Amino acid sequence: MQFDLYERPALLFGLVFVVFLALSSVVAIAPALDAQEKYEPLPASEPLSPKAAHGLRVYIAEGCPVCHTQQVRSLAMDSQWGRPTVAADYARLRGMSWWQETPGVLGSERVGPDLSNIGKRQPSEAWQLIHLFNPRAVSPWSVMPRFRELFTVDAEPPAGSVVVPVPQRFAPAEGKVVATERALALVAYLASLKQAPLGQPSQVNTAPSIVTGTGAGLYAVNCAACHQPTGEGVPATFPPLKGDPLVNAADATAHIATVLHGAEGRVIGGVKYPITMPPFGDQLDDEQIAAIVNHERTSWGNHVSTVTASDVARVRKGAAP
Amino acid sequence: MDPQLRSKLTRRPLAVAKAAIDELIDDDHGLTTLVFAYLVSAAWWLVFGTLVGLYLSLKFVWPELDGVSWLSFGRLRPIHTNTVFWGWSSHGMVGLAYYVVPRTCRRRLYSYRLGWVALGLMSASVLAGDLCLAAGISNGAQEYRELVWPVMLMFASGLALTLYNFYRTVVGRTTREIYISNWYVLGALIWTLTLITISYLPFYQRGFGETVIQGYYMHQGVGMWFTPMVLGLTYYFLPKFLNKPIYSYSLGVLAFWTQMFFYTMIGSHHFLYSPLPWWLQTVAILFSIGMIVPVVAGTANFLLTMRGSGHALRSSYAVPFLLVGVVYYFVGSMQGSFEALRSLNLLWHFSSYTVGHSHITMYGFVSFLIWGGAYGLLPRLSGREAPHLSIGIHFWLAFIGLMIYGVSLSVGGTLQGLSWKHGEPFQNSVVLMAPYWLWRAVGGTLMFGSHLLFGFNMWHMLPGRTPALPEPLTQEPARAI
Ligand code: HEM
Ligand code: HEM
Numbered sequence: 026m027q028f029d030l031y032e033r034p035a036l037l038f039g040l041v042f043v044v045f046l047a048l049s050s051v052v053a054i055a056p057a058l059d060a061q062e063k064y065e066p067l068p069a070s071e072p073l074s075p076k077a078a079h080g081l082r083v084y085i086a087e088g089c090p091v092c093h094t095q096q097v098r099s100l101a102m103d104s105q106w107g108r109p110t111v112a113a114d115y116a117r118l119r120g121m122s123w124w125q126e127t128p129g130v131l132g133s134e135r136v137g138p139d140l141s142n143i144g145k146r147q148p149s150e151a152w153q154l155i156h157l158f159n160p161r162a163v164s165p166w167s168v169m170p171r172f173r174e175l176f177t178v179d180a181e182p183p184a185g186s187v188v189v190p191v192p193q194r195f196a197p198a199e200g201k202v203v204a205t206e207r208a209l210a211l212v213a214y215l216a217s218l219k220q221a222p223l224g225q226p227s228q229v230n231t232a233p234s235i236v237t238g239t240g241a242g243l244y245a246v247n248c249a250a251c252h253q254p255t256g257e258g259v260p261a262t263f264p265p266l267k268g269d270p271l272v273n274a275a276d277a278t279a280h281i282a283t284v285l286h287g288a289e290g291r292v293i294g295g296v297k298y299p300i301t302m303p304p305f306g307d308q309l310d311d312e313q314i315a316a317i318v319n320h321e322r323t324s325w326g327n328h329v330s331t332v333t334a335s336d337v338a339r340v341r342k343g344a345a346p
Numbered sequence: 347m348d349p350q351l352r353s354k355l356t357r358r359p360l361a362v363a364k365a366a367i368d369e370l371i372d373d374d375h376g377l378t379t380l381v382f383a384y385l386v387s388a389a390w391w392l393v394f395g396t397l398v399g400l401y402l403s404l405k406f407v408w409p410e411l412d413g414v415s416w417l418s419f420g421r422l423r424p425i426h427t428n429t430v431f432w433g434w435s436s437h438g439m440v441g442l443a444y445y446v447v448p449r450t451c452r453r454r455l456y457s458y459r460l461g462w463v464a465l466g467l468m469s470a471s472v473l474a475g476d477l478c479l480a481a482g483i484s485n486g487a488q489e490y491r492e493l494v495w496p497v498m499l500m501f502a503s504g505l506a507l508t509l510y511n512f513y514r515t516v517v518g519r520t521t522r523e524i525y526i527s528n529w530y531v532l533g534a535l536i537w538t539l540t541l542i543t544i545s546y547l548p549f550y551q552r553g554f555g556e557t558v559i560q561g562y563y564m565h566q567g568v569g570m571w572f573t574p575m576v577l578g579l580t581y582y583f584l585p586k587f588l589n590k591p592i593y594s595y596s597l598g599v600l601a602f603w604t605q606m607f608f609y610t611m612i613g614s615h616h617f618l619y620s621p622l623p624w625w626l627q628t629v630a631i632l633f634s635i636g637m638i639v640p641v642v643a644g645t646a647n648f649l650l651t652m653r654g655s656g657h658a659l660r661s662s663y664a665v666p667f668l669l670v671g672v673v674y675y676f677v678g679s680m681q682g683s684f685e686a687l688r689s690l691n692l693l694w695h696f697s698s699y700t701v702g703h704s705h706i707t708m709y710g711f712v713s714f715l716i717w718g719g720a721y722g723l724l725p726r727l728s729g730r731e732a733p734h735l736s737i738g739i740h741f742w743l744a745f746i747g748l749m750i751y752g753v754s755l756s757v758g759g760t761l762q763g764l765s766w767k768h769g770e771p772f773q774n775s776v777v778l779m780a781p782y783w784l785w786r787a788v789g790g791t792l793m794f795g796s797h798l799l800f801g802f803n804m805w806h807m808l809p810g811r812t813p814a815l816p817e818p819l820t821q822e823p824a825r826a827i
Binding site: 110 | 409410413418482485486494516522524529544548549553554555559560562607614616617620623692698767769772773783
């Protein structure tokens with residue numbers, strides 16, 4: 026019998042189908058099954074609360090993953106976003122409903138920052154809400170869309186509603202901005218994005234880069250979202266550090282303590298701020314806090330003495346002022 | 347200005363006279379209407395989908411453009427990609443294939459009715475998909491898999507009917523061998539149906555399983571659907587328009603089989619340095635380099651077929667589109683092979699560079715070949731031509747627009763990656779992109795203008811009640827393809 030493949034459609038297209046299916050089983054189905062079965066959630070991780078699970082659905086519906094990844098590569102250049110992600114980090118994700126697949130949150134483009142660890146990096150609910158209402162209120166350079174439909178404007182917000190302290194320039198002329206259920210769920214989801222510890226240290230080279238190793242870089246990542254790269258803050262929302270008496274005090278104890286433990290309810294320059302300043306003592310080591318504090322004390326026209334890591338360690342041991 | 351030069355310039359015609367179509371090849375009215383129906387909807391989805399694309403590109407320049415929920419970037423972006431994928435490119439390719447498959451089998455299409463039903467299913471799925479995405483109803487999975495399965499099932503049913511229709515046509519062919527175009531076209535349909543099935547079944551997609559499938563899906567979508575489909579069509583149109591046989595049949599055979607073996611393996615290059623098994627990533631990289639074989643074989647075959655046909659290039663308005671498409675097939679794929687190398691991927695991954703690659707390939711390669719096929723074929727079917735000038739302007743606007751689009755994002759994307767690599771604050775990478783995103787919008791405006799002209803030209807080519815050209819010739823003399 027002659028092997029006339031190109032004259033026998035059943036043979037030709039049967040072959041085309043079978044080979045493709047076989048190759049697909051090797052590179053897709055088998056590894057997917059393996060990944061699904063092998064990886065258990067990390068012991069230190071927590072399942073999403075019902076509210077945060079609702080938030081994940083908002084996150085998918087609004088298409089946040091088209092601009093935000095949740096995937097820290099095992100590369101030094103990614104280290105500012107957290108530790109490298111492992112397969113187990115995604116093990117809790119499930120199909121969202123009978124007509125929806127497992128949510129794909131890894132993303133493929135970083136128009137905005139990676140969000141794997143945003144719950145740790147930006148724990149302030151108020152900041153998140155202002156940012157969603159209008160990203161340019163806190164990041165004037167941002168290209169992120171505003172999500173106006175996640176908020177209502179109410180002249181007399183009912184008791185128990187969450188009023189968003191939107192900076193005046195971006196606030197509606199009349200009434201107060203109130204976060205909807207969907208907005209609060211979304212923010213709860215963002216707050217839940219905290220990388221669980223791995224148990225063993227990761228293998229990656231995390232040589233300090235500009236953002237993880239210098240005061241200016243650390244300030245840009247941890248503080249600029251609120252106090253702004255210019256140190257000028259946002260009027261009536263986040264206080265300026267430029268020319269601020271506490272930052273410019275000769276004794277840096279109060280300055281260091283504020284960064285370690287956060288602050289709320291102070292009257293600064295005659296203004297009472299509606300938002301709390303989150304504590305950073307758990308996330309940054311003494312070296313890093315000293316670098317940030319020194320950056321603040323010597324930038325934007327501030328000009329006072331600098332501190333060392335041992336000064337920070339001393340304040341860390343003592344009680345909060 | 348030198349008067350002699352001026353008179354030269356003023357006398358120079360705006361459009362070079364191109365040969366009018368010299369023959370009408372078919373008077374199969376049913377097939378003509380069917381093919382036109384596909385291409386008219388393709389043209390509509392192109393205009394709509396790229397209007398959305400243009401709007402998206404403006405949002406990078408003016409993020410405050412609107413505050414309407416269903417116009418928000420995260421919802422519109424998948425509307426753009428799904429419309430140009432399943433609407434424009436798929437309708438265009440399938441429509442042309444409805445002509446090419448029966449033609450190369452030398453018999454009538456098996457069933458016209460099924461062809462119309464398939465068109466209805468495909469169009470309805472694009473419409474339903476866009477409405478769902480605008481309403482925030484999304485599958486949850488990543489790119490090009492945003493449509494929920496009931497919608498995708500409609501689309502897949504359209505493809506399945508088309509496959510059945512084509513298969514029956516091939517079985518009843520009057521030629522001895524199955525022409526190479528048909529391997530590609532039917533192969534693409536078989537692969538894509540398998541791909542959609544595998545990628546939508548949920549049984550292995552819990553947790554990280556979803557990501558494994560996503561890498562596989564994302565690249566097979568472009569690599570086992572659009573690529574083989576337009577290549578198959580080009581194996582017919584290029585020799586046809588040049589009126590000579592393809593340079594080498596064996597090169598085509600080599601390209602076909604290596605395409606299937608290599609392309610299937612490379613999906614994981616979308617997730618380099620991710621928690622995907624390291625061996626899977628390495629396999630993907632090796633075969634991404636291996637892809638040079640089918641790409642060079644395919645490109646060389648087409649270019650060698652074109653060699654010595656400079657005359658056709660000057661005198662036909664369809665062949666320049668084909669030439670650009672073939673060149674971009676080569677350029678985009680080579681770019682892809684480099685992008686898959688770990689040392690370069692770490693720079694370009696996540697950056698706008700990849701978006702540039704997507705358009706260099708899906709636009710420069712796939713869309714140009716569809717336009718070439720349409721401009722060459724449709725006048726022969728309807729006997730009506732579009733004004734040569736507006737076809738020429740379409741060509742140049744699309745070509746220059748894509749050039750601006752591709753160069754700005756390649757340069758900008760590289761700088762973006764370098765900024766991340768140097769560990770600069772994230773803000774820098776957004777701020778530095780501003781001029782490149784602006785240039786992308788400028789290029790996009792030219793491209794969109796060209797699509798309006800394509801719509802206008804389509805309208806001119808529509809079959810009228812009175813043919814614009816003399817009596818159709820009864821049958822084209824049989825000729826080796
Ligand atoms: C030799 C052939 C090719 C290779 C090796 C290749 C390689 C790649 C790689 C490595 C990426 C991922 C970039 C990243 O995210 O880091 C990519 C993305 C992409 N490629 Fe290709 N490419 C090839 C040909 C093509 C062709 C012919 C098309 C279109 C028909 C195409 C369309 C795309 C699209 C649309 C994406 C973006 C996927 C996404 O992230 O949404 N590629 N390609
Ligand atoms: C007027 C012409 C077009 C414009 C202005 C345009 C604009 C855009 C924009 C702004 C994006 C989002 C990029 C981002 O998130 O950074 C995009 C994505 C995309 N577009 Fe277009 N587009 C056009 C035509 C097309 C056509 C005709 C196709 C396919 C045939 C296409 C395929 C894609 C793909 C595959 C993506 C996803 C890219 C990726 O994830 O890597 N576009 N386009």
